[in-house]
Amino acid sequence: MSRVLYSLCGADGSVPFSPHCWKVVLALKHKGLDFEEKPVGFTEIAKLENGFSKTVPILRDGDQLIADSFAIAIYLEQTYPDRPSLFSGEGGLAMARFVEAWSQATLHPAVTRIAVKHIHDMLGPVDQAYFRESREARLGATLEEVVTGREAEIAAFPEKCAPLRNMLKFQPFIGGNEPLFCDYIVFGAFQWAALTGNTGLLDPNDPVANWFERCLEFTQEG
Template sequence: MVRILYTLCGADPDIRFSPHCWKIILALRHKGLDFEEKPVGFTEIAKLENGFSKTVPILKDGDKLIADSFAIALYLEQTYPDAPSLFKGEGGAGMARFVEAYSQSTLHPAITRIALKHIHDMLSPVDQAYFRESREARLGSTLEEVATGREAEIAAFADKLKPLRVMLKSQPFIGGSEPLFADYIVFGALQWAFKTGNPDILDANDPVMNWFERCQGFTETS
């Protein structure tokens, strides 16, 4: 059986940047599960698996299809209980829900404003048109107008990670001695920024960067 993970990419299929997809790439590696990654552009998503979902990631596991990163993580935990745990119990799942809320309410809006124009420029022409129309309608501003605030967002970004930085004084991962899905949630957000050409959002000596690299090494992320 081939396990398939559909993910998001730019014009170059080797550049996968969706934070939600990266969560599941790391989750699958954490579980030690083989999978084939199939990256697609924005406008190809609706064609996948007979229009199963408007967003990626989509996991196809045998005859089972699952969308939404948190739902996929729960599915992996329930379906493969003998593999290393992503949550280590109900408390870990609850912690991950909190971290997800923090990431999406605090980190994601900032990274959107930092990376928006960069994301547009790395897409294929058809995806650029879709991305511009949908994001400008959502934000009420042109991509260029949003981009004018990029430097200010970068200057303020490190402080948004202060809770993680303080926690890292006591333990190496959000999950404790080893990363759990809660770690991969924040990792995905930062990977999104880095993969879209924004290496300057954090100082190389920031403890958060050290944590990020430990997460990479733990799951052999490429």
Template sequence: MSLVLHELVGADAARPFSPHCWKAVMALAHKGLDFQRNPVCFTEVPRVEDGVSKTLPVIRDGSRVVADSFLIADYLEETYPEKPSLFGGEGGQALARFVESWTQSTLHPALNVIALAEIHDLLSPDDQAYFKPSRETRLGMTFEDVAERRAAQIEGFSAKLTPLRVMLKSQPWIGGSSPLFADYIVFGALQWVRLVSTARLLETGDPVHDWFERCLELHDGLGRSIPAAAG
């Protein structure tokens, strides 16, 4: 097997949690490709594929190495055109770019606050020593400041999903009649918090909840194969 996905994990190598890595996992499964999942902790990332990237995911496909989840999707689409399409054409690729921008500008900042301390607690001591100061610098606030904002972010998170909720009343997937990479982008964000946090952000009966449940069942239940965080 020549295709390898390097993905981020905490102290438990069997619980990959990165939203960006989950996008790549689902893209590879969508294409029906066999791949090996290589668990990597935060402090090991600089050694992946000779330091090709400061972040994960990274894939190696034979002699090709590709970093960044969207670039990985682009690569898979170009390299394996005979496999099911991740975009359904140029318009779907443009849609995915918009969805990625919306997800990272609207959902991820809230999820960072909601799950920050719980992510920290899932890491090994060496990774914790890296994670805490790096995230405080990135967020511009201390862990204590983040904790004070957590309840408000949980309370307000459902409203951030309104555009998706309204759209899902008229079609089953962001991609239309079937899932595309745009679906995996939002799925990755919600799978992230599902795996690391005790916060429950989706209510039964919500179209987004129903869509997420369908996502978890895709590709032989790949997303659901890792249990949700206990709590």
């Protein structure tokens, strides 16, 4: 069975940076499923699979097409129940939904304001025009105006990670002794920042930075 993951990249196709796509990359690795990743630019997404989705990730698994990272994770869990679980039961699924809500309400806006100009500069000309128009409308400011608050966002970022830092006093992963999809959700936000040129948001000795490194090792397995 052919398995293809469509993800997002800039002018350099070797650097897929979408946080949502990284969730699926780790979910597929967690399940031990082979796949081919095909990164595309923003303006190419609408052309994929006959316009199946306006956003990536999109997973083609044989004849099945699934969009949205959480929907893909649920699909993988239901379709491959004999493989390691992404949620470890209904409680883990419910926890993952909470973690996603927290990440998108707290981490994603911060990373957006920190990384938005860097992301723009990584794109090809056509994607740059689309990105500037869409993001400036969403943020209510020019990219250059957003950048003026970047240093303040970086300074405030460690405190936004306090719930995760406190939890890591008791266990190595959000999922417990081993990572689950809830870990991959938050990892996606940090990987998004790192791959768009925004490393060093946390002290290297921060427990959250150590957790990120443990998750990063998992991406390099297999």
